[in-house]
Every structure is written in C-alpha cells, then in structure tokens.
Amino acid sequence: MxxxxxxxxxxxxxxxxxxxxxxxxxxxxxxxxxxxxxxxxxxxxxxxxxxxxxxxxxxxxxxxxxxxxxxxxxxxxxxxxxxxxxxxxxxxxxxxxxxxxxxxxxxxxxxxxxxxxxxxxxxxxxxxxxxxxxxxxxxxxxxxxHLNTLLREPTKRYPHTTYVNPDGKEIVKVTQTNIYDDAAQINRIKLYYRIGHQKEKIEELNMRIFxxxxxxxxxxxxxxxxxxxxxxxxxxxxxxxxxxxxxxxxx
Ligand SMILES: C[S@@+](CC[C@H](N)C(=O)[O-])C[C@H]1O[C@@H](n2cnc3c(N)ncnc32)[C@H](O)[C@@H]1O
The missing domain is CATH 3.40.50.150 (Vaccinia Virus protein VP39)
Structure with missing residues (x-):
C-alpha cells in the first residue's frame, strides 16, 4: 500500500x-x-x-x-x-x-x-x-x-455544515476556508470544527478538481x-x- x-x-x-x-x-x-x-x-x-x-x-x-x-x-x-x-x-x-x-x-x-x-x-x-x-x-x-466557489476570498470563512456530535448532544458547527491552487488543480480546504466550548479543531482537505x-x-x-x-x-x-x-x- x-x-x-x-x-x-x-x-x-x-x-x-x-x-x-x-x-x-x-x-x-x-x-x-x-x-x-x-x-x-x-x-x-x-x-x-x-x-x-x-x-x-x-x-x-x-x-x-x-x-x-x-x-x-x-x-x-x-x-x-x-x-x-x-x-x-x-x-x-x-x-x-x-x-x-x-x-x-x-x-x-x-x-x-x-x-x-x-x-x-x-x-x-x-x-x-x-x-x-x-x-x-x-x-x-x-x-x-464551480469557478466562483474555487476562487472565493481565501481569508473568509464560509459555512460548511452542522451536525450532532456523536460523543454528546451539542451541535458541531463547521466552517471552511479554501485556497485554490490552479497549477495543481487542487482545492486546499481547511475545515474548522467548533464543538461546544472546546478549542476549535482544524482539519485539512485537499481535493483534486476535475x-x-x-x-x-x-x-x-x-x-x-x-x-x-x-x-x-x-x-x-x-x-x-x-x-x-x-x-x-x-x-
Ligand atoms: C467522501 S468519502 C465517501 C465515502 C462513501 N463512498 C460515501 O459515499 O459515503 C471518501 C472516502 O474516501 C476514502 N479514501 C481516500 N483516499 C483513499 C484511497 N487512496 N483509497 C481508498 N479509500 C480512500 C476515505 O477514507 C473516505 O472514506
């Protein structure tokens, strides 16, 4: 592998x-x-x-x-x-x-x-x-x-999703920023997970655009x-x- x-x-x-x-x-x-x-x-x-x-x-x-x-x-x-x-x-x-x-x-x-x-x-x-x-x-x-989505303002946070925390009952709020690398055709996304009063958790998601x-x-x-x-x-x-x-x- x-x-x-x-x-x-x-x-x-x-x-x-x-x-x-x-x-x-x-x-x-x-x-x-x-x-x-x-x-x-x-x-x-x-x-x-x-x-x-x-x-x-x-x-x-x-x-x-x-x-x-x-x-x-x-x-x-x-x-x-x-x-x-x-x-x-x-x-x-x-x-x-x-x-x-x-x-x-x-x-x-x-x-x-x-x-x-x-x-x-x-x-x-x-x-x-x-x-x-x-x-x-x-x-x-x-x-x-969608070119408008790829070329969004990189410093601005956009709503991504909300869902119920499987470890509790609170709502997890996820926002995102993205920077589009138009040479590699990769959308470099950061997802910000806000779970209750916990410190925000940040995850990266790289997506090849076709x-x-x-x-x-x-x-x-x-x-x-x-x-x-x-x-x-x-x-x-x-x-x-x-x-x-x-x-x-x-x-
Ligand atoms: C968007 S999820 C889709 C899951 C499922 N197909 C669905 O429709 O709900 C993408 C999945 O791709 C898997 N994945 C990413 N890279 C992979 C790879 N190289 N080989 C196998 N699975 C991979 C991730 O672990 C994840 O489960």
Whole structure:
C-alpha cells in the first residue's frame, strides 16, 4: 500500500455518519445502476458503507474498499448490527488487487477528488480496469466544478455544515476556508470544527478538481470507453451548468 496520506477529516467514522445522515439523493441512482448492470459490485472508497450497505440490503453481492481504518470499522459495525453481508477490505484504491472481477465498479460521492496526482489517477483507473469483467461498467460520480466557489476570498470563512456530535448532544458547527491552487488543480480546504466550548479543531482537505473535458480524456486514455455522461442523479444528459459529472464507462 502507498503511504497512507488519507485526509484527516476521515479521522472518525462516527463524525462522518453524523454529518451525512441526511445525505441520500444519490441512493436511488446507485440502486438503479446495480439493477441495470448487476453483481458482484465493488465500491471504491466506500467509507462507512452509506452506499455499499444499502446495495447489500437490496440483495446485491457487494465488496467495499477503503484506506481508513476508522471509516471501515464503522462500516463493519453497521453491517453486522443489521446482519448484512458485505465484504470489507482495507485497501488503497490507487493500487489494489482483490483476485476477483466485478460487473459493476463504482467510485461515488466525489471520492475521485482524493486522487491528487496523475500517478494516483492512473493507478486507480488501471486497478479498476483489471477488476472489471468484460461487459461490466465503471461509474465515477464527481461534481462539476464551480469557478466562483474555487476562487472565493481565501481569508473568509464560509459555512460548511452542522451536525450532532456523536460523543454528546451539542451541535458541531463547521466552517471552511479554501485556497485554490490552479497549477495543481487542487482545492486546499481547511475545515474548522467548533464543538461546544472546546478549542476549535482544524482539519485539512485537499481535493483534486476535475474539469469536464479533462476527466473524459483521463477516462479515455486510461483504457475506458464512455457510454454515457450524466449531469445529475435523475440521469439527465450532462450539459453546461450540470451540477454533477457521472461517467458510465466500460473497457
Ligand atoms: C467522501 S468519502 C465517501 C465515502 C462513501 N463512498 C460515501 O459515499 O459515503 C471518501 C472516502 O474516501 C476514502 N479514501 C481516500 N483516499 C483513499 C484511497 N487512496 N483509497 C481508498 N479509500 C480512500 C476515505 O477514507 C473516505 O472514506
């Protein structure tokens, strides 16, 4: 495994879950893709199993890989409480080997933005390609970058989210600043966690930004054929102003 430069915001799966409790708009989309393309399914960067567990609950055979121990241990706890069978593997999506092939490989919820360098992207796409069955699909879901957000005033704090502290009852307020490095195409975000009267906790989150023509080229020159490009979870065609870039491709 490569050096574990996992973003520290994934320090605690319980905080991730508390933060994303209400985030479900992509779930019906992934269920439809699972029904269409079949199993076994591999989710790259599966986190605490938000999507993987839901697909397994619908009866699909699912494997989830993630680099973060804490995120995976929360996933394991949740699936065993529900008596749902998911194969969890601690692995780096930039270079993995599972000795198994899949009908559907998914990279949801902007996790592709954790691939910061060209080497990272090539490693991930090549590993995905090796694990895809002939006729199988690889689906990447990432936001369509918004220049106004990237170029915001770097010293100004913007609201990010609020959620209930899993260790108590108080509300955690998260604000953020960002500096966009337009040479590396990395948005360097700082998240400021205000938990009750505790000292503010600061975490860094680096996100590689993918422009539409560029991600299409990366997918194509890493051995995939794009079958459809979707602009949102309702499966409308991708166009100028679409909030999402959802790429459905095959080998
Ligand atoms: C935005 S979360 C998405 C989690 C889950 N897919 C979901 O939709 O809720 C991103 C996840 O990527 C994982 N991650 C980051 N870099 C990774 C890598 N190189 N290999 C595997 N997982 C990685 C993090 O640990 C985190 O769980």
């Amino acid at each position: 490569k050096s574990a430069d996992v973003n520290h915001i994934y320090f605690d799966g319980r905080h991730y879950d508390s933060q994303h409790k209400r985030y479900i708009p992509d779930i019906p989309f992934w269920i439809r893709q699972a029904r269409k393309y079949g199993e076994p399914i591999l989710e790259l960067a599966c986190g605490t199993g938000r999507i993987a567990i839901t697909l397994a609950e619908k009866g699909f055979q699912v494997t989830g890989i993630d680099i973060s121990e804490s995120m995976l241990s929360k996933a394991i706890k949740k699936s065993s409480l529900k008596k749902i069978n998911v194969e969890w593997v601690k692995a780096d999506m930039r270079d993995f080997s599972l000795r198994k092939k899949f009908s559907l490989i998914i990279l949801p919820f902007n996790s592709v933005c954790h691939l910061l360098s060209l080497e990272d992207i090539e490693g991930c796409f090549s590993s995905a390609r090796k694990h895809l069955k002939t006729g199988g699909r690889f689906i990447i879901d990432v936001f369509n970058p 422009y539409p023509q560029e991600i299409d080229a990366l997918v194509k020159y890493n051995g995939f054929i794009i079958e459809r490009k979707i602009g949102n979870y309702d499966e409308t065609i991708f166009k100028s102003g679409s909030p999402k870039q959802i790429i459905v491709c095959h080998r």
